[in-house]
Amino acid sequence: PARALAAMAEQEPDSLDALNAVIRRSEPLVPGATQAVLGEGPVGAAIAFVGEQPGDQEDLQGRPFVGPAGRLLTRAMAEAGLDRDAAYLTNAVKHFKFEQRGKRRIHQSPTAGEVSHYRWWLDRELAFVAPRLVVALGATAVLALTGRPIPVTRARGPAEFPGRPFRGFVTVHPSYLLRLPDEARDEAYVAFVDDLRRVRATAG
Numbered sequence: 500p501a502r503a504l505a506a507m508a509e510q511e512p513d514s515l516d517a518l519n520a521v522i523r524r525s526e527p528l529v530p531g532a533t534q535a536v537l538g539e540g541p542v543g544a545a546i547a548f549v550g551e552q553p554g555d556q557e558d559l560q561g562r563p564f565v566g567p568a569g570r571l572l573t574r575a576m577a578e579a580g581l582d583r584d585a586a587y588l589t590n591a592v593k594h595f596k597f598e599q600r601g602k603r604r605i606h607q608s609p610t611a612g613e614v615s616h617y618r619w620w621l622d623r624e625l626a627f628v629a630p631r632l633v634v635a636l637g638a639t640a641v642l643a644l645t646g647r648p649i650p651v652t653r654a655r656g657p658a659e660f661p662g663r664p665f666r667g668f669v670t671v672h673p674s675y676l677l678r679l680p681d682e683a684r685d686e687a688y689v690a691f692v693d694d695l696r697r698v699r700a701t702a703g
């Protein structure tokens with residue numbers, strides 16, 4: 500569908516705005532999402548962060564990383580001396596997928612097929628933003644950026660994303676930190692902030 504919609508426009512989007520207009524008009528691959536959640540941040544940002552997919556709050560507000568995981572990411576970035584507003588933040592998948600349980604909408608991880616469906620957009624988006632460094636937050640982002648299911652535990656740290664015109668860095672997804680038991684979370688958070696400090700040093 501992403502390809503078909505672009506074909507309907509009869510040309511490749513020639514700017515991030517044009518690309519975003521295509522994404523905004525697209526139907527979710529799996530029905531249910533309120534809206535597409537587009538990337539956010541300046542074109543030409545030195546650092547881009549790629550997450551998994553919008554969560555419940557992101558879906559409702561139409562902005563990436565504004566729910567609990569996003570707030571944790573924003574705090575960790577600030578502690579590492581990274582300005583969220585100067586970075587570009589986006590997701591591998593642009594629509595929230597969930598299972599309804601009573602009133603709650605429970606996040607469901609995207610399949611490899613869904614990640615590959617949305618990859619066409621992510622590739623173009625990153626080409627327009629042209630960051631020097633791209634941070635993959637979690638395994639879904641790694642899959643989207645490399646096409647390969649590489650566990651974060653193996654790839655964590657500075658990374659090469661073959662064929663990509665930017666340097667890479669792999670770290671955990673902030674929602675992983677939220678799922679840890681209290682006694683493990685503090686240490687994992689410190690390691691996450693350390694990763695972001697390295698990101699800052701690497702992006703220079």
Ligand code: URA
Pocket residue numbers: 550551552553554557562563564565566568569590674
């Ligand atoms: N998790 C993500 O991967 N992305 C968001 O935008 C929010 C939560």
